[in-house]
Amino acid sequence: MSCSEPAPEAPSPFQDAVSAMLRQLDPEPLREGLRDTPKRVEKAFRFYTEGYRRDPKKVIGDALFTAETDEMVLVKNIEMYSLCEHHLAPFFGKAHVAYIPNGKIVGLSKIARVVDIYARRLQVQERLTMQVAQALDEVLQPLGVGVVIEASHLCMMMRGVEKQNSSTITSCLLGSFRKDERTRSEFLKLVRG
Numbered sequence: 001m002s003c004s005e006p007a008p009e010a011p012s013p014f015q016d017a018v019s020a021m022l023r024q025l026d027p028e029p030l031r032e033g034l035r036d037t038p039k040r041v042e043k044a045f046r047f048y049t050e051g052y053r054r055d056p057k058k059v060i061g062d063a064l065f066t067a068e069t070d071e072m073v074l075v076k077n078i079e080m081y082s083l084c085e086h087h088l089a090p091f092f093g094k095a096h097v098a099y100i101p102n103g104k105i106v107g108l109s110k111i112a113r114v115v116d117i118y119a120r121r122l123q124v125q126e127r128l129t130m131q132v133a134q135a136l137d138e139v140l141q142p143l144g145v146g147v148v149i150e151a152s153h154l155c156m157m158m159r160g161v162e163k164q165n166s167s168t169i170t171s172c173l174l175g176s177f178r179k180d181e182r183t184r185s186e187f188l189k190l191v192r193g
Contacts, residue, residue, distance in 0.1 A: 014042045048083055051120030056135040059117060063107035070143065072183070074098040074190050075111045084155045085122035093151030093167065095119075095129075096191045099136055100143040100176055100183065111136070125151050125170050133172035144175030146187045 011019065015038035022029040022037060078095040095115045118131040133147040148171045157164045176183045 011038060012042060014045075015039060018042065047120075048081075049121055051117045054117045054120075056114045056117050057139055059113045060106055060110045060139050063110045064104045064140070065106075066103065067101055067105040068103075069101055069105070072098050072100050072186065072190075073105065073108075074187070075108055076191065078112045078115050080115055080119045080128075080149065080151065082119040082121070082123045082125075082128060082151075084153060085124060087155040087159070088122070089153070089155040089158065091123075091125060091151045091153040091155070091168075093149060095132065096146075096148045096150075097132060097136070098146045098177070098187050098190070099140060102141055102143045104140055104142075106136075106140055125149055125153075125168055129170040130172045133174050137174050142175065144173070144177040144180075144183060146174075146177040146184070147172045148188075148191050 018038035018041045019029070022034055026034060028034070074096065075098070076094075076096045078097065079092075080095045081090060081092045083089070084091050097111050097115065114135050115132055118128050118135070129147050129149045132149075133145045136142070137145045148169065150167055150169050152167050156162075156166055173184060173187075177187055178184070
């Protein structure tokens, strides 16, 4: 090695753990295709879990605007990708998020960003649904919030019971979505339609 070449970077503890796992799984853990896998896996998992390093209040920031409407705002079909905390297997699907303003509205893209913040953590779908609803409720202080998530879980599709056509639907209803039957019905009808 010449004096001008930097020393090779030592593997991180994360990469060491991935290397140990590869040695347990593959009969040729040092082959060319796996040589840089520990680095790639660490980079990927840091991205998959970047939600831990983001704050929904900061993401929404100054995107709150005064509005005189009190009609439902619904953002449907927000693509969502997460990792099951039990198997580290992906689950993915769509989130449908609605709220009824109470003097303030939020930039629509911020709703999708809040979904991403909580999806990009090790999760269970039930908690993810509740966290999205509670975060929007806390920041917006609306009259109500409704969240429905429909997802497919590879931990059920690829292993275990191996049910490829199964999906899971979870909901969290707060405020008027929980208390007012008409609001709840309108929300669920719009989500289905």
